[in-house]
Amino acid sequence: MSLNSKPPEVVITPSRFRNPIGKYRLHRTDDCIGCGKCVELCPYGVHVIQAGHVLTKNHYRCVGPECPNPCHEACPVGALALNRNPTFDTMGDLRWTPDLLLSTWYMAENGTVPPRGLEYRIGASDGGFDRLRLVFPPAHRSQSEALNEDVDIGIYLNRRDGSSHHIRIDVPFYGGGMSYGSVSIITMLSRVRAAAAFGTFCCTGEGGYPDELKPYDDHVITQVATGLFGVREETIQRVRIAEFKYAQGAKPGLGGHLLGDKVTPAVAGMREAVAGYPLFSPFPFHSVYSVEDHKKHVDWIKTINPKALITVKVSTPTDVDMVAVGIYYAGAHIIHLDGSYGGTGAAPDIAKKNIAMPIEYAVPRVHRFLKEEGIRDKITVMASGGIRTPHDVAKIIALGADGVCTGTAELVALECIRCHNCESGRGCARGIATTDPELTELIDLEWGTQRIINLLMAWRKELIRILKRLGMKSITELVGRTDCLAHLDYMNK
Amino acid sequence: MPSKYMIDTQAAPNRFKVLTRSGIIAWEEGCLKCPVCAKRECIYGVYDNRDLDIMQMVDSIDNQCMNCLRCVQGCPKELIHKSVNPEYEALGDSYWTPEIITTLWSQAETGRIPVSGSGYSGPFSGSGFDSMWTDMSEIVRPTRDGIHGREYISAAIHLGKTPGHLTFTHSGDLDSKPPFLVDIPLPVVLRIPPFGPMGINTIKGWALAAKKLRTFLTLPYEMIDKEMVTFKECLIPSISPAQPYGDDLLEGVRLVEVPWGEKWKEIAQEIREAHPSVLISCRIPLAMGMEEMFLHLLDSGVSIINLEGTSSGRLLDDNSVFIKDAIRSIHLALVERGIRDEVTILVGGGLAMAEHVAKAIICGADGVVIDLPILIALECRMCRRCTKQLPCPVEIDQATSSWVASRTINLLGAWHKQILEIMGAMGIRDVRRLRGEAGRAIFFEDLDRNTFRSLGEVQEGYELE
Numbered sequence: 033m034s035l036n037s038k039p040p041e042v043v044i045t046p047s048r049f050r051n052p053i054g055k056y057r058l059h060r061t062d063d064c065i066g067c068g069k070c071v072e073l074c075p076y077g078v079h080v081i082q083a084g085h086v087l088t089k090n091h092y093r094c095v096g097p098e099c100p101n102p103c104h105e106a107c108p109v110g111a112l113a114l115n116r117n118p119t120f121d122t123m124g125d126l127r128w129t130p131d132l133l134l135s136t137w138y139m140a141e142n143g144t145v146p147p148r149g150l151e152y153r154i155g156a157s158d159g160g161f162d163r164l165r166l167v168f169p170p171a172h173r174s175q176s177e178a179l180n181e182d183v184d185i186g187i188y189l190n191r192r193d194g195s196s197h198h199i200r201i202d203v204p205f206y207g208g209g210m211s212y213g214s215v216s217i218i219t220m221l222s223r224v225r226a227a228a229a230f231g232t233f234c235c236t237g238e239g240g241y242p243d244e245l246k247p248y249d250d251h252v253i254t255q256v257a258t259g260l261f262g263v264r265e266e267t268i269q270r271v272r273i274a275e276f277k278y279a280q281g282a283k284p285g286l287g288g289h290l291l292g293d294k295v296t297p298a299v300a301g302m303r304e305a306v307a308g309y310p311l312f313s314p315f316p317f318h319s320v321y322s323v324e325d326h327k328k329h330v331d332w333i334k335t336i337n338p339k340a341l342i343t344v345k346v347s348t349p350t351d352v353d354m355v356a357v358g359i360y361y362a363g364a365h366i367i368h369l370d371g372s373y374g375g376t377g378a379a380p381d382i383a384k385k386n387i388a389m390p391i392e393y394a395v396p397r398v399h400r401f402l403k404e405e406g407i408r409d410k411i412t413v414m415a416s417g418g419i420r421t422p423h424d425v426a427k428i429i430a431l432g433a434d435g436v437c438t439g440t441a442e443l444v445a446l447e448c449i450r451c452h453n454c455e456s457g458r459g460c461a462r463g464i465a466t467t468d469p470e471l472t473e474l475i476d477l478e479w480g481t482q483r484i485i486n487l488l489m490a491w492r493k494e495l496i497r498i499l500k501r502l503g504m505k506s507i508t509e510l511v512g513r514t515d516c517l518a519h520l521d522y523m524n525k
Numbered sequence: 526m527p528s529k530y531m532i533d534t535q536a537a538p539n540r541f542k543v544l545t546r547s548g549i550i551a552w553e554e555g556c557l558k559c560p561v562c563a564k565r566e567c568i569y570g571v572y573d574n575r576d577l578d579i580m581q582m583v584d585s586i587d588n589q590c591m592n593c594l595r596c597v598q599g600c601p602k603e604l605i606h607k608s609v610n611p612e613y614e615a616l617g618d619s620y621w622t623p624e625i626i627t628t629l630w631s632q633a634e635t636g637r638i639p640v641s642g643s644g645y646s647g648p649f650s651g652s653g654f655d656s657m658w659t660d661m662s663e664i665v666r667p668t669r670d671g672i673h674g675r676e677y678i679s680a681a682i683h684l685g686k687t688p689g690h691l692t693f694t695h696s697g698d699l700d701s702k703p704p705f706l707v708d709i710p711l712p713v714v715l716r717i718p719p720f721g722p723m724g725i726n727t728i729k730g731w732a733l734a735a736k737k738l739r740t741f742l743t744l745p746y747e748m749i750d751k752e753m754v755t756f757k758e759c760l761i762p763s764i765s766p767a768q769p770y771g772d773d774l775l776e777g778v779r780l781v782e783v784p785w786g787e788k789w790k791e792i793a794q795e796i797r798e799a800h801p802s803v804l805i806s807c808r809i810p811l812a813m814g815m816e817e818m819f820l821h822l823l824d825s826g827v828s829i830i831n832l833e834g835t836s837s838g839r840l841l842d843d844n845s846v847f848i849k850d851a852i853r854s855i856h857l858a859l860v861e862r863g864i865r866d867e868v869t870i871l872v873g874g875g876l877a878m879a880e881h882v883a884k885a886i887i888c889g890a891d892g893v894v895i896d897l898p899i900l901i902a903l904e905c906r907m908c909r910r911c912t913k914q915l916p917c918p919v920e921i922d923q924a925t926s927s928w929v930a931s932r933t934i935n936l937l938g939a940w941h942k943q944i945l946e947i948m949g950a951m952g953i954r955d956v957r958r959l960r961g962e963a964g965r966a967i968f969f970e971d972l973d974r975n976t977f978r979s980l981g982e983v984q985e986g987y988e989l990e
Contacts, residue, residue: 049598118608119597122547125646153990159649159973164980165989282644284661286668286950314675316668326664349661350967358664372658375644381628382638382943384645386880387950388661389967393976418644423990440644451592454642461568461593465642471568501990514980518989521973522981 037202040229042143042489045482047092047447048475054092055134055149057117058104064111070103076147079103091117092134095149126157127373128440128450132420139490140445140483145422153423160373160392161424163520168501178505183496185507187435189273189412190341192365197272197339201232203492204429204507208370208416208437209255209277209345211239213290213299213311214377214454215443215465216472222480223442224248229485230492235275235437238313239290240302241267253343256333259313261303269337275368276329277345278316281417282375284347284388286315289378291455296467327362334363341365343414348372348394353401360402360411368437369394371417376439376465378455391417392431399432399512422494432512438488445487446480526674529681529710532738532938534636537931541904541919542583543630544613546623549586549596552604563599572596617907620837625877626901629936633902636935638672638942653838653847653875654884656969662952669954671945678945680711680956682892684780685804686828686867707779707804709740711941712892712956713882714761714871715933716743718900719836722911724922725752730929731899732756737930738937743782743894746774761806764792775800782831785809785818790825797826806831811851811874812842816858823868831871831894838875848874849888856889856961865961879943889961902936903929 046052058078066086070079076093079086096114104112124130135152139145145152154162186202207223214237221244227234228251235253236245240262245252249270256263257277268274290299292310300307320326330342343366344359346352356367371391375384395415402408415428416437425436444450446464459466463474499507502516510516551564564572571589578585587610596605616623624647628639650656662668671678685706692700715735717728728748735742736759746762753760762774763782766789775781781796781803783789793805806829807822809815815832822830832855834848835841852872859865872885873894882893901907904919911917944956953959983989 047598049595050601051598051603053594053598117606118550119594119606121609122592122607123594126648127644127646157647157649162649164977167983168988168990170986170988279661279663284663284950286946312673315670316663318667320664321667322665346663347661349663350965351665352663355663355665373645373649376642378640378642380638380640380943380946381645382878382880382946383950384641385647386884387659387947389658389972390649393967393972396976443643448643449592449594450643450646451594452641452643452646453591453593455640456591458568461591461595517980518983519977519980522978523983524981 037231039202039489039492040226040485042486043482044142045479045486046141047137048479049447052090052092052137053119053123053134054094054117055120055130056094056096057091057115058088058094059113059115060086060088061111061113063109065109067108069106069108070112073101073103073106075099075101088112095147098148123449125450127155127418128420128444129155133444133449136420136441136444136487137447140487143486143489143493145490145494153421155420157373160390161418161420161427164392164427165518165520166423166426166430166498166502167516167518169503178500180493180496180500183499183505185492185495185499187412187508190365191412192410195339196341196365199272199341201230201435203230203232203488204425204435204495205438205488205491206232206253206414206435207234207442208368208439209235209237209253209275210376210439211237211255211261211290212242212302213239213294213467216463216467216475217242217244218472218475218477218480219443219446219464221245221477222446222475222484224251225477225481226442226484226488227251229481230488233273238262238277239299241270242302246270255345256329257313258315258317259303259311261305261311261313265336268333268340271337271340273341273343273366274333274337275343275345276326276333276364278320279347279370280345280375281347281370281372281388281391282377283379283383284349284372286380286383286387289313291378294455294459294467296469299467323358323362326358330363343368345370348388348391348417350389352389352394353397356398356402356413357405357407360405360407364411366412366414367398368414368416369398369433370437371415374417374419374439376443376454391415391419391428395428395431395433396514403512422491422498425491425495426498426510427517429507429510430513430516434508434511441487442484445483446475447483526677530671530677530679531674532636532711532934532941534935534938535931536635537633537928537935539630539634539904540924540928542578542581542585542588543627543904544616544623544906545587545590545610546613547587547590547592547607548610549590550606550608551586551596555602555604557602559601563596563601563605566599567596568593618837620875621877621897621901621907626907628878629898629901630904632939633904633932633936636938638939638946650969650973654849654878654881657849657884657887658967658969659880659883659887659947659951660965660967661950666952668952669949671949671954672942676954678948678954680941680944680948681708682712682869682957683708684806684829684869684871684892686869689863689866705802705804709892711738711740711937711944712886713937713940714741714743714892714894715899716873716894716896717745717748718896720909720912721900721905722917722920722922724924726924726926727903727922727929728753729756730924730926731933732760733926733930734899734933734937735759737934741780749774763808764796766792775803778803780804780806780829782806782808793825793827804828806871808833810841811848811872812840815851816855819855823864827868829869829871831873832890833894834872834874836875836897838877838881848872849884852885852888852890853963860961879940880947882940883944883947883959884966886956886959887962887966889963891957891960898936899933902932
């Protein structure tokens with residue numbers, strides 16, 4: 033019998049923009065005789081017949097040269113030409129390539145990975161995840177006959193004690209912290225509702241606990257960070273998991289900073305601050321300069337909410353392994369390691385690029401150290417900071433994490449294009465990372481929720497496929513299995 | 526905040542439109558003249574504020590566009606597209622990349638730290654300084670907040686040598702002369718770039734910036750004319766052995782540079798005798814065998830050594846070795862001999878970003894010398910047309926000295942804040958303590974190999990995905 037509760041349904045949810053962006057464009061000349069051959073040939077529905085006219089309606093679905101039935105070659109009058117979309121090449125960057133953006137959009141629309149034409153597994157950063165590969169045994173040796181339902185990708189979050197909540201999530205991920213203020217209430221609710229649908233969690237970030245989240249209390253992780261914005265006893269008592277944020281990967285060693293423009297009256301009210309003024313979340317906790325001080329924090333939460341699980345979010349300094357051990361001995365249930373290349377909010381470029389180490393190094397180091405200490409099976413290790421694809425999830429688990437926290441990928445599902453202008457003026461022009469009332473309305477809550485559900489469903493299916501290819505029945509079997517990985521830079525050397 | 530912990534900056538607008546990574550292609554043909562046009566809906570008002578710069582023939586929409594693509598995705602006839610700008614991609618070279626150049630422009634314009642949303646977008650690692658990360662403090666070590674002024678972080682260094690110990694007379698007085706040191710509030714000295722269409726106002730502007738920043742500008746001594754004499758206390762004249770220099774030139778000068786060359790010893794000796802209070806800095810090429818040169822200089826009593834690599838941060842005679850590694854080995858050699866504090870090491874060549882300053886210091890330098898960044902601060906596009914006697918596309922020589930000074934101060938103000946960010950995250954409050962702190966850095970080669978070298982074996986028949 034399967035442990036899993038029923039996963040949510042995929043509902044096809046196309047782009048909210050009139051012209052979805054594709055990698056290719058098909059140009060139709062006036063020579064077109066409207067014979068409909070292209071409509072008939074195309075497996076992806078790029079062309080349609082409308083009122084007797086043949087139109088190229090869905091450029092974005094075209095898979096280009098990888099198409100098995102190329103319409104432009106079959107057109108009897110040569111009226112179709114295949115071109116690369118120039119806009120495509122202006123998008124994205126080395127970590128989130130235009131291919132990854134489009135494939136994430138595909139998953140958010142369809143709930144499955146793209147059929148072909150897009151590289152959906154890796155980016156182009158030329159290191160870390162992008163040079164690591166999963167190693168699959170020859171097809172005949174893996175248990176490909178196992179049913180999808182028999183493969184369990186769920187994990188237990190409390191591996192420590194019987195007195196706190198016994199929590200299992202059916203997928204090896206939950207939503208990382210993004211505050212009300214840094215993102216809109218619709219974005220926040222979309223994430224939380226998707227998390228609830230999967231039986232997992234989503235973290236509030238440091239910006240208070242809006243009342244709109246109350247119906248989903250069982251799926252909310254409330255964050256306690258240095259600014260203590262919106263932290264009240266009542267908000268901590270409401271949840272099953274509370275998170276201490278000591279640092280975040282995008283700005284390790286630096287505090288949070290919400291620019292004045294984003295501090296609207298609603299945000300200010302939530303954070304008990306003054307509208308229009310920038311808010312600094314100082315770094316570090318000036319009440320914590322030792323593991324003993326940290327334990328005092330954990331005990332404080334446990335006094336207010338004795339059954340709550342405690343997760344501790346830290347960044348990745350050179351001594352991250354020592355930090356992790358300290359976190360365990362202070363009484364936490366989850367260590368959340370946030371690597372230097374992730375992050376959703378605004379941060380100094382110098383910090384994002386240079387301070388602290390990428391998650392691909394931190395996780396194996398912590399995993400090994402905790403094992404040597406004999407406490408690896410007493411604590412849950414969650415990783416974040418640049419997890420973009422289901423392949424990244426599988427790789428970081430094979431390196432030693434139990435699960436991951438999602439962030440940017442969910443924003444991309446809501447059609448973030450990573451223009452990096454979240455912090456300027458009224459905030460995100462696409463209505464995701466903004467508190468501007470007019471821009472917030474650009475996203476419909478049902479649409480946003482379903483897009484994230486679809487994305488995570490695609491991840492879920494892909495993870496099950498990966499586990500089956502590895503001959504595994506549970507994702508817990510993959511933890512620390514570096515033998516399932518190869519690094520291209522060290523092969524044949 | 527006391528002035529020694531901060532640099533005052535004031536916006537100094539660009540004189541020319543900057544080049545952007547992509548441009549807008551908006552066709553007019555086929556336009557339906559919709560009542561609500563996707564262009565009118567632009568939240569940045571790009572199309573409403575559109576105008577054409579006649580002098581530069583630049584359409585302002587490209588500069589104002591923030592790449593949200595809403596117009597591209599909203600036009601019913603799909604008449605709007607974006608396209609990569611080939612002019613942007615052609616900026617600079619493989620080391621001085623378009624990203625570095627445009628970031629330097631914006632720092633020189635605003636004096637602000639570059640900030641952006643949604644994570645890091647660059648490569649995993651790279652060569653040279655890009656192959657190291659700096660550490661941070663967490664839980665068990667305090668960090669420091671220098672930027673917002675809650676704590677003071679000092680970026681000041683001194684130039685000159687300090688004695689290994691002090692000796693006292695029986696009566697308790699100092700038995701030796703106190704060391705002669707020159708303090709600068711940030712670990713950066715400016716140098717006239719190797720090329721560039723420099724007018725008198727350019728040089729004056731840089732000297733003005735050096736004066737306001739209380740650091741130095743190194744320049745060939747023959748550039749010190751009547752007007753420049755007023756800036757003497759913040760100039761480092763570089764003496765060339767080929768040309769004689771007037772003795773009065775050195776009156777009021779605090780530092781002099783003698784490049785490594787045949788007669789450097791004689792020149793240094795002459796200066797020392799005639800002007801005992803002037804500190805001498807010797808500039809040597811970063812190349813194979815420089816350790817010997819270095820120790821020879823130390824024996825001769827030189828107190829400041831300026832190591833100079835190529836403009837892409839490598840050894841002059843070996844393109845495969847980065848200055849980062851050369852500095853580390855020299856620093857360690859001196860530490861092992863117990864004489865590290867007998868000399869100030871300044872490093873130049875390929876210093877292009879604020880992080881390079883912090884990383885050079887972590888590798889063992891006391892401070893750095895920068896040249897091309899102060900040219901790029903003036904909107905230089907690194908096209909090197911000036912080296913072929915062609916006109917400068919951004920007319921650098923026409924800029925006023927006060928604009929040149931503001932742009933230079935803004936750039937260094939932004940760098941100063943970024944150095945504080947790096948040090949604050951590490952919990953270090955004095956840049957002199959950052960020197961040689963390689964244990965608080967993470968080196969790509971070591972860490973990558975240690976983490977992944979065992980992941981190289983794949984059995985026959987296994988598939989990679």
